[in-house]
Amino acid sequence: MHLPTHLSADQIQSLLPPAMAQRFSARNADDDGAGLARRSFLKLATASGFALGAFPLVAGAQQGVAPAAAGLKADRQPAAFVKIARDGVVTVTINRLEFGQGTHTGLAMVLAEELDADWSRVKAVHGNADPAYNDPAFGMQITGGSTAVKHSYTQYRELGARTRAMLVAAAAKQWNVPASSLATERGVVIGPGGKKLGYGELAEAAMQQPVPMEVTLKDPARFKLIGQPTTRLDSQAKSSGQQDFGMDVRLPGMLTAVLTHPPVFGSKVAALDDAAARAVPGVKAVMRVPLHDGGEGVAVVATGYWAAKQGRDALKVQWNDAGREKVDSAQQLASYRALAAKTGNLKHDADISALATAPNKISAEFVFPYLAHAPMEPLNCTVQIQGSGASAQATVWTGTQMPGLDAAAAARTLGIKPEQVTMNVQMAGGGFGRRGLLTSDFVTEACTIAKATQAAGLSAAVRTVWSREDDMRGGYYRPMHVHRAEIGFDAQGKVLAWDHVIVGQSIMAGTFFAPMMVKNGVDETMVEGMGKPYDVPMRLSAHHPQLNVPVLWWRSVGSTHTGYVMETLIDEIARATKQDPVAYRMKLMDSKAVRHRAALQLAVDKSGYGKKTLPAGRAWGVAVHESFDSVVAYVVEASVDNGTPKLHQVTAGVHCNLAVNPKSVEAQIQGGALMGLSMCLPGAAITLKDGVVEQSNFGDFAVPRITDMPAIAVHIVPSADAPTGVGEPGLPPLAPAFANAIARLTGKPLRELPFKMA
Template sequence: MSGISRRGFVALAGSGLVLGLPPLAAGEAGAASGAGLSQPFLRIASSGEITVLIKHLEMGQGVSTGLSTILAEELDADWHDVHAEPAPFNPALYKHTVFGIQTTGGSTSVANSWQQLREAGAVARAMLVQAAAQRWGVPAAELTAHASRVLHGATGRQLSYGALAEAAARLPVPSGVPLKSSAAYSLIGRERRRLGAADMARGAVVYGIDIQRPGQRVAVLQRPPRFGGRVRTVDASAALALPGVRAVHRLPQGVAVVADDSWTAMQARQRLKIDWDDSQAETRSTPELKAEFKRLAASGESGIDTLTRGDTATALAGAARVMEADFELPYLAHQPMEPLAVVGELRDGHCEIWGGFQSPSIDHRAAARILGLPAEQVVLHPLPSGGSFGRRATFSADWVSELAELLRAQSAAGDTQPVKLMWTREDDITGGYYRPMSLHRLRAALDGMGRLLAVEQTIVAQSFSPSLAKPGAPTRPDPFVTEGHLAEAYAVPHARTRWVKPDIGVPVHTYRALGYNHTTFSKEVMMDELARAAGQDALAFRLAHLAAQPRHAAALRLAAERAGWGRPLPAGRALGLAVQEAYKTVVAQVAQVRLEEGRIVVERVVCAVDCGTVINPGTLRAQLEGGIAFGLSAVLHNELTLDGGRVQQSNFHDAAVLRLNEMPQVEVHSIASDAAPTGIGEPGSVPILAAVANAVARLTGRPVRSLPIRLDPPSG
C-alpha cells in the first residue's frame, strides 16, 4: 500500500470541518456549513448524503462519475449515497496541479485528480472510523468501513457515516493514512451508473444557456464577417425601433443588441446597418491559403526544426526508395451541442457570472481586468457544459470577455439588470475559433531491406499558443503543432521534423487532441504507403518499427486480432489500422469499410486501449465510442472553407457531423494495467482518421491524403 504524503490543514467552521489538501488560505474555512464532515473535495451530511466536489469541468465526458468513483473507493462509500457538484472557483484549492490554474484540458482530469481524491477519501474514512472507535470505546484497528458504514465485527455494531460525520469533524486530521491496493477495489474498475444520468435524460441539468436571473435581458453580438474586421459605422435605429429592444452597444468585438428575449435580440440584430472596415481583415479564400501552405512547405521559410536525428539529407540521397506525399486537413469548428452562453450581473462594484467555464482562472482574470474590479469582487458560478472540445478554453477568454465588455457598457448607460450573452451555432461556426488548417509534407526513405531509414516531415500550421500565434517567424518550437509526428514513436535512424508557421488572420485554438488530430492522420497513412512500397503487411511493418514501444505494439496486436486482421473478409470490404499515443494513453483502431453508391460506409471499428487503471469501463467505452464518432465526422463530412475571408458554412446542414445511421459497430478492448490512470477524453478520436483512410485506399487502389475523403462519383 502507498501512504498519504501530505498533512492536511484543519479549520473549524461551526460544527463542521474543512480539511484542506492542499492547505486552505485564510478565510476559506467558511466553505463548510451545517452539521457534518466537509473538506474541499468532499461533504458528508448528517443525512448520510455524500457530495464530491469536482474541480474539472463536466462537459459530457463523465468526469463527475469518474472522479467521484476515485474518492468513493477510498472512502468505502455506498455508491447510492454519492452525488457530485462543480467545485466553486477557487484556484488555491482547485487548481490543476500541473498547469497551475483552475482549468480542464489535455485529457488530464482523472490523472491530475487521482492522488488528490484517493487521499481525500482515505483521510475522511480514517476520521469516521476514529469517531466510531471513540464512541464505542474500542481500538480503531478493530473496525472496518464498508458501504458508508463503520462496522465492529466483534459485537456486530455499526454506525452510518451520516451519524458519525459531526463527531469526525472535531478530530485531528491524520497523516500517513494507507491507500488501498488495486486488489481491494470494489468500485474502481467496475461499471457503475453515471451520476446525474436521470437528470440529464429529463432535461433537469442546468447549463449556462438555462440560467434565468430576475429582470434578465438577453444579448447577441454582430461580429465582423471577416476575421480582423472592425466596425466603421453603425446605424441602430431600425433595431432600436423593434419592441422589446433595450439597447445597442458598440463593443471592441462588434455590436451588441440587448433585448427582453433571445428571439427579439436576434431579429433586431438583423436590422443593424453596419459598415465594416476590412483593411486589417483576412480576405483570402481557401484555395489561396492552400497555395500559400504549399509554397511555405517547399521553401521552408520562417520554419524551425523541432527534431533532428542523424543525417536525413545523406540518408535520403542514398536510400533504396524515397516516397513523398502531401497531406491536407481543413479548418474545423468545435461544434459542441450547447452553444456558448454566459450570464452576468454587475451591481455596486460587484460582478457575478454564471457559465460552463473550462478555464475559470483565465475567464475570471479577463472579466476582472475589463471591469476594473478587484479579483475578489468578481465571482464565477461554474456550471456543467454541453460539450466544448476546447472551444470554451480560449486563452483570450473571448466569450466571457465579450460579456464583461457588455456589462461595462450597460453599467455606463445606467443599466444594472443581469444579461445573458448568447452565441447561436451560426455565430460560433462563422466567427469563433477553429482547429488549424494544416499541410504535412513527408519524405520518407526505405533501405534495401524495406526498413524505414529516414523521414523528413514539414508541418505548416498556425499556432494557438499565445506567445507563438503572433505574425513573424517562431522563436521556439510549438509542441502542440508537431506532437505525434512520424518519428516520435516509430524507429527511424535519421529524422527531421520542421514547423513552418503561416501568417493568417483566422483565429485558431485548442481542438480535441490538439496536434495529434492532424499528425496522426499524416503519419499513419504514410506508414501504410511505406508498407506497400516495401511489399509488407501494414501491421507487420508497423510492429517492425515499434520494438522500443511495447505498449503501441500490444495495442496494435490486440486490435488487429479482435478485428480479424489477415483473415478473409466479405467481398467489397477492407480493413485499415492506425495507432497513436496521446496524453500517455495508447489507442489502436481497426476500421472495416465498404463503398456503397459512391459513399463510404464504416461498418465496424475495433479499438484497443492502454490507459492504465480503468476507473469505469462504461465511461471508457462511451468516450471511445464518442471519440470515434467525432473523428468520423472529420473523415466523412466536416470542413470549413473561406471565400474572400468569409466562412462558407454556418450550421449542421453544411458543417455536418456524423448521423446516427452512420455510426459503426464499435468494440472496445482495454489492456489490463495497475498503472495510474491516463487520459481518455481525446486519444480515441484520432486513429480513426487514418484507419478509415487506409481502408478506403485499399478498396480504391488510390492514396487518401486529405480530409474529408472525397470519392470520385460512380461512373455511368
C-alpha cells in the first residue's frame, strides 16, 4: 500500500472531505496554553486497580478534542497509549492495524524500551477512530506503506519516556528525594538504599504528575529490547487457535448477512425472485441494497452464515448491465499493447537520441495480470445500530487499515455524525492493502445492510461476511500492466539510452490523493522504482486507460512490476555483455546507492555466490530493489524440472536501518518472498471474460503451497539509523531473482508473470 509521505498538514486537510477536514483541523490545532496541565492524565478505575492513562472513547474525543496537556498534541501524550494496572501489567495501545506484520509487538517494544517495562508483563491492543491514533506523518489514520514503525518509532519512544518520567516523579515525591537520584528497571523504580516501588503501585500517583514536554531518550547503546529477536505478543494465541479476528465477532442476537454482488461491476438488479430464499430456515430478510460504486446487490440476512449462504444460493437474480463496460482480458491486452507502442505522459524525459545508433539493443515487452489480494480472512464487518434517525448510535467491528476514514464513511452511510460511531478495530487475518480502501466499500455495504435490516423491523447487530468467492470476485485488484522497453548499450554494458512506456490503470485517479500523487497525468505509484538505483538515461512515460475493473494497491504497489522489469533487464544486459550480474550491478549503481550495495553484498557473501559449486541443473539468480525506503537483495538457487521452474534456496540481504525486532524482519521478508513467488506460479492471475472475473477460489487462483516454499535465510545489514519499513520490501525482488536464474539455465528471458516457459 502506498500513500504520499511528503504532505504537510495543510495539504492533507485540503484533500480530505469536509467533515474529515474539520476533525483533522481540530486535531492538529496547537494548544496555546503556557504550561502542562495536571489534567493531562485521566484516572481510570478498573477491577484490577488504577491505570496510567485512559483510552479516549467519549464522543468528544471522536471529534478531535481528547483531553490534552497544553502545548502537546494528543498523539504525543501517554493518556491514549499507556495503561498500567495495579498488578503492574502494562497495556500499550497501538495506532495501527495488526494483520500479520508484527506492528503490535514492534511498537510495544519501542515504548517498553523507554519505559523500562518488564516485557513479560506487556500487552498490546488496537486503538480506535480517535485522532490521537493518527499516523504522525500522514496526519490521518492509516496502516500501509510499511510506515508503522518508521513513522511512529520516535513517537512511541517519547511516549514511553514521558510515562517513565511521570512514574519517577511520583516515586520521588513519595520518598522526598530528587528524581535524578532514581533509576528504573523492569517495571520498578529503584531509590536510595535499594528501595523499590513497582509501576503498578505508582500508577495512581503518577496520574497526578504533569506530562513533561521534553524528554531525554536512551542512548541506543543502552537498549535492552530494541534490536533483540523477540517473540511476537500474539504468537501464542494465533498458533493455538485462540486469537479472535473480525470474522469471530459474536454478539447476543446477532444476525449474519451475505451479499450478492453483480457479476459485471456496477450492474443493477433487473428482476429478483427471492421466494425460495425466504423459505430457507433461518432467513429473516432479503433486501436489494445500493452499492458504493452505483451498482446494486441483494443481501440475505439470517440467523447464521450457513442459512444466509443457502438463502443466497436460492436467489434468482437477473442483472441489468446496460451501459457497463464488459472487460475482456484478451482484448484488454491487445489494446494495452497498442498503447505501449506510443509515448505516454512523461515522468522522465531524458535524451534518448543515442538509441538509434547504439551498437547493442534490447526490445522487450512485459505483461503483468490483475492480482487478487486473497487474504486468509475474507472481508467482514459487524454493525450494531442503537436508536434511529439522526440520534442513532452505531458501533462497528472490523479489521480496517483506515479506522478514521471508515468511521466517517459509516456515519455518512447511516446518516449520523462521526462522533456517533464507535469503531472497534479487530485483529485481521491479512489484507495486503484490501482493508485500506478510500471508498470504504465493505464497511459502507455492511452499514447499508444493517440500516436496511433495522428498517425491516429487525433490531439486532448484523455481521456481513464475504465468502472466499465473494472476496476473489468482489473487485479491487492489483492493476494489469504492460511495459515496453527499448534499450541501447555498448559492449561494456554502458546504457546509452532507455525508452520506457508503462500502461495500466491508475489507483490514485479519482481519489482525494490524486492532486498530489498524479502529476502530469502519471500516477506516481505506477512508476515508482523505475530506473533506480542505476545510472541510466531513461525516458519514462505512462498511459492510464480507464476500465470497468476496480483497482487498488497490492503489497508493495508499483514495485510489484517495476522491480521485475528493472532487475530482469539489468540482468539481460549483463548476460549480453558477458558480465557477472553482481559486478555489473555494482558498477551501474549511482553513487547514492550505498544501502543497495550493502544489502546486495551481504546476500552475496552469505549465499556463497561465486564460491560454492551448485548442484548440476541449478543456477544463481540475483536481484536488488528498494521500496518504501528499505532495500532487499536476493541471491537464489533455482532449477527447471521437466519444464517447471523450481526455487530451492533464497538468501536475503536486508537494509532497513535499525531492526527493532529482527524476528519480525525475518518473518516479513520470508512472507514477502513467498508472496513474490506467488506471482510466478501458473494460474496466478485474475482474468475477465465478458466483464466477469473468471477465478473464484484457490482452485483457480494459484497461491504457493508448502511444497513450493524454498529455504530462506535472512540477513540484516547492521545500522543504528532510524528504522524503515519491512512489511512490503521483501516482495519485489524475489520474482526477478527467480526469473534471472531460469534465464541463465534456458537462455531465454521471462517477460510475463506468471512464468510461461513455452
